[in-house]
Amino acid sequence: MEEYRLSHLQELEAESIHIIREVAAEFENPVMLYSIGKDSSVMVRLAEKAFAPGKVPFPLMHIDSKWKFREMIEFRDRYAKEHGWNLIVESNMEAFNAGVGPFTHGSKVHTDLMKTKALLDALNKWKFDAAFGGARRDEEKSRAKERIFSFRDQFNQWDPKNQRPELWDIYNSRIHKGESIRVFPLSNWTELDIWQYIRLENIPIVPLYFAKERPCVEIDGNLIMADDDRLPKELVPKIHMRMVRFRTLGCWPLTGAVESNATTIEEIVEEMMTTTKSERTTRVIDFDQEASMEQKKREGYF
Amino acid sequence: MKDKHIDIKSYLDADERKSLLRLLTAGSVDDGKSTLIGRLLFDSKKLYEDQLQALERDSKRVGNAGAGEIDYALLLDGLKAEREEGITIDVAYRYFSTNLRKFIIADTPGHEQYTRNMITGGSTANLAIILVDARTGVITQTRRHTFLVSLLGIKHIVLAVNKMDLVDFSEEVFNKIKGEYLELTNQLGIEDVTCFPISAKEGDNVVEKSERTPWFEGTSLLQYLETVPIDQDRNMQDFRFPVQYVLRPNLDFRGFSGKVASGIIRKGDEIMALPSRKTSRVKSIVTYEGELDYAFCPQCVTITLEDEIDISRGEMLIKPDNLPFIGRHIQTKLVWMDEEPMDRSKQFFLKANTNTTRATISAIDYRIDVNTMEHLEGKDFKLNEIGQVQITTAKTLFFDAYKQNRATGAFILIDPITNNTCAVGMIEKQLDEADLLQEDLPTLDLPKLGIAPEHYEAIEKAVKELSKQGLEIVIKK
Numbered sequence: 001m002e003e004y005r006l007s008h009l010q011e012l013e014a015e016s017i018h019i020i021r022e023v024a025a026e027f028e029n030p031v032m033l034y035s036i037g038k039d040s041s042v043m044v045r046l047a048e049k050a051f052a053p054g055k056v057p058f059p060l061m062h063i064d065s066k067w068k069f070r071e072m073i074e075f076r077d078r079y080a081k082e083h084g085w086n087l088i089v090e091s092n093m094e095a096f097n098a099g100v101g102p103f104t105h106g107s108k109v110h111t112d113l114m115k116t117k118a119l120l121d122a123l124n125k126w127k128f129d130a131a132f133g134g135a136r137r138d139e140e141k142s143r144a145k146e147r148i149f150s151f152r153d154q155f156n157q158w159d160p161k162n163q164r165p166e167l168w169d170i171y172n173s174r175i176h177k178g179e180s181i182r183v184f185p186l187s188n189w190t191e192l193d194i195w196q197y198i199r200l201e202n203i204p205i206v207p208l209y210f211a212k213e214r215p216c217v218e219i220d221g222n223l224i225m226a227d228d229d230r231l232p233k234e235l236v237p238k239i240h241m242r243m244v245r246f247r248t249l250g251c252w253p254l255t256g257a258v259e260s261n262a263t264t265i266e267e268i269v270e271e272m273m274t275t276t277k278s279e280r281t282t283r284v285i286d287f288d289q290e291a292s293m294e295q296k297k298r299e300g301y302f
Numbered sequence: 303m304k305d306k307h308i309d310i311k312s313y314l315d316a317d318e319r320k321s322l323l324r325l326l327t328a329g330s331v332d333d334g335k336s337t338l339i340g341r342l343l344f345d346s347k348k349l350y351e352d353q354l355q356a357l358e359r360d361s362k363r364v365g366n367a368g369a370g371e372i373d374y375a376l377l378l379d380g381l382k383a384e385r386e387e388g389i390t391i392d393v394a395y396r397y398f399s400t401n402l403r404k405f406i407i408a409d410t411p412g413h414e415q416y417t418r419n420m421i422t423g424g425s426t427a428n429l430a431i432i433l434v435d436a437r438t439g440v441i442t443q444t445r446r447h448t449f450l451v452s453l454l455g456i457k458h459i460v461l462a463v464n465k466m467d468l469v470d471f472s473e474e475v476f477n478k479i480k481g482e483y484l485e486l487t488n489q490l491g492i493e494d495v496t497c498f499p500i501s502a503k504e505g506d507n508v509v510e511k512s513e514r515t516p517w518f519e520g521t522s523l524l525q526y527l528e529t530v531p532i533d534q535d536r537n538m539q540d541f542r543f544p545v546q547y548v549l550r551p552n553l554d555f556r557g558f559s560g561k562v563a564s565g566i567i568r569k570g571d572e573i574m575a576l577p578s579r580k581t582s583r584v585k586s587i588v589t590y591e592g593e594l595d596y597a598f599c600p601q602c603v604t605i606t607l608e609d610e611i612d613i614s615r616g617e618m619l620i621k622p623d624n625l626p627f628i629g630r631h632i633q634t635k636l637v638w639m640d641e642e643p644m645d646r647s648k649q650f651f652l653k654a655n656t657n658t659t660r661a662t663i664s665a666i667d668y669r670i671d672v673n674t675m676e677h678l679e680g681k682d683f684k685l686n687e688i689g690q691v692q693i694t695t696a697k698t699l700f701f702d703a704y705k706q707n708r709a710t711g712a713f714i715l716i717d718p719i720t721n722n723t724c725a726v727g728m729i730e731k732q733l734d735e736a737d738l739l740q741e742d743l744p745t746l747d748l749p750k751l752g753i754a755p756e757h758y759e760a761i762e763k764a765v766k767e768l769s770k771q772g773l774e775i776v777i778k779k
Contacts, residue, residue, distance in 0.1 A: 008322035008404040017602040049590035054551030167425035174721040
């Protein structure tokens with residue numbers, strides 16, 4: 001008996017592949033933004049699926065804030081090499097050389113310069129007309145309303161009150177010169193869907209997602225892992241080994257670890273389902289100011 | 303400890319097989335729609351504690367609920383501007399799941415000026431929940447929402463008669479509203495309508511059946527959502543495969559990638575390519591995981607053919623014994639989505655699945671009063687106006703009536719100057735092209751010009767590029 005039923009994951013997968021192909025067909029110079037996180041890892045696999053047995057016809061770009069966990073960078077380089085990706089890495093070297101960092105300048109200045117500005121500069125430099133991002137609508141309230149094809153003006157700004165209607169699976173990809181579209185193929189995935197898919201498809205992810213004894217220090221209620229020697233000296237004596245893992249990955253001084261014993265995906269899911277905190281609470285940047293993610297998005301950050 | 307791991311594993315194994323239901327909710331600000339959604343999310347235990355804590359903080363500041371009560375609506379109103387205005391202004395998507403299904407809710411506002419958003423949210427929905435206030439029953443807005451739902455071809459409707467607590471859970475009140483509503487849906491030809499007496503605020507008949515409505519014989523709303531069959535809603539008869547991307551990784555492989563819009567295709571099936579009408583057989587159905595024996599909607603696959611046929615994006619593979627409409631002149635329902643009113647002198651871009659072409663609105667048959675469903679005369683359309691028009695396209699379209707096939711009967715119109723999606727359409731039928739005014743498109747007759755066939759591909763490529771830039775030219779070869 002033939003079966004004509006798709007599971008929710010197969011349906012989400014099909015939706016994402018359709019979106020990714022649509023972008024490859026309709027834009028001249030698309031790029032896939034790669035954060036090295038679990039969502040990015042799923043998005044990258046979906047792109048590989050969309051063009052199999054061929055190669056993915058667009059590059060992968062990582063905006064390196066120069067404060068990422070070392071394991072992330074190792075993972076990024078290994079994955080791109082093994083899977084034949086054309087990897088672009090861009091950083092705001094001017095700010096980096098001027099010594100900008102989260103400990104000295106705070107999370108807002110650091111994020112503005114090393115993430116948002118670095119991203120905007122890179123998009124302008126390469127003249128990308130479409131950029132994939134791995135954001136999901138269930139992550140954060142302002143994302144729940146964003147389109148899958150999210151229009152950005154020539155200043156890369158998002159206007160939540162003036163979004164293009166988006167119907168069925170017909171995406172409007174028409175833009176004027178200098179404008180661009182951010183594309184979110186994982187819009188309809190939830191955190192659980194992502195973990196399920198990683199489990200089913202055996203998608204490699206950065207080991208930081210799994211619990212391990214790691215050197216941590218408590219800063220403003222967040223468990224911060226001392227990933228390199230740029231931790232302020234006065235904090236060094238306070239480092240303790242803790243059994244922790246990360247629910248999201250970003251700049252190490254801005255990404256709180258959670259105490260956990262979860263060393264497998266099953267255990268992570270179990271922990272997630274019984275946990276009392278949603279995933280972005282370990283992100284320091286969301287709490288800078290009220291409605292801060294919406295503000296960042298308007299300014300061009302994802 | 304070990305048992306626990308088997309538990310989570312079997313949970314994940316079961317979760318992986320769940321189906322997906324997309325639903326639309328429509329109702330006015332005061333109908334308690336956000337409260338209903340908040341409760342579905344909350345009671346299905348998908349609200350994390352810290353989101354609740356943030357909510358309690360926000361409730362104290364701007365909440366509209368009484369002292370000490372949680373304002374479920376705050377959970378949903380994502381954007382800062384909206385929170386200040388106290389209304390939901392755009393479509394927001396919510397996710398929750400139960401043991402049986404995953405749900406995607408498109409939450410859309412009920413104001414008249416936001417028809418646009420409801421149409422947007424409903425375009426992918428399998429099911430619509432229409433809320434009414436038990437105290438006021440079916441009102442103009444209910445009629446409007448129901449009309450839009452029927453226009454979108456949503457197969458299942460739930461009428462949630464909310465605030466039953468304020469009418470003492472009266473069976474009589476419920477039956478009266480139900481009767482009135484069924485009259486409306488009969489008139490619109492909507493077959494599957496199920497009515498529920500609920501109190502979103504107090505939870506009656508939302509997740510659990512309420513003891514306060516012993517007269518109500520149905521299940522709870524959530525139980526219904528978990529079990530309503532939706533597999534039959536897809537069109538599995540008419541194979542349509544709009545070519546999305548031509549995959550040519552090497553000289554030996556030439557595949558046509560796309561989503562099966564409707565129907566089923568098997569290895570070895572005879573297919574026809576449109577518009578060339580050349581036929582071949584399916585050599586293989588390729589995916590990342592390997593080859594498939596068959597594929598069905600909405601799977602994304604790559605099809606290779608036995609014969610070398612020149613096919614590019616925007617063309618369509620079908621079965622030779624089951625053709626769609628093929629033409630340039632259509633009658634269609636149209637919803638105007640742009641702040642700028644319709645300007646009939648414009649040549650729009652029409653995008654239908656992967657096919658984009660220039661299009662003009664050649665006639666306006668009528669506008670529809672969304673409140674009374676009466677036909678009105680109209681010269682043009684303004685934001686949120688709906689009606690029936692005739693459209694002429696530069697390139698040939700391959701389509702079906704929207705009622706038969708949502709995937710191949712829908713299109714969007716794009717403004718050629720602002721690039722905004724200014725209207726959306728649901729095709730009704732093909733119109734006779736004999737009386738079609740010849741648009742007198744510039745034509746390149748390649749044989750007549752003495753151009754050798756080996757140059758055709760390059761010329762087609764150039765013409766395609768011109769078409770992308772807005773200049774439509776017809777090639778004869």
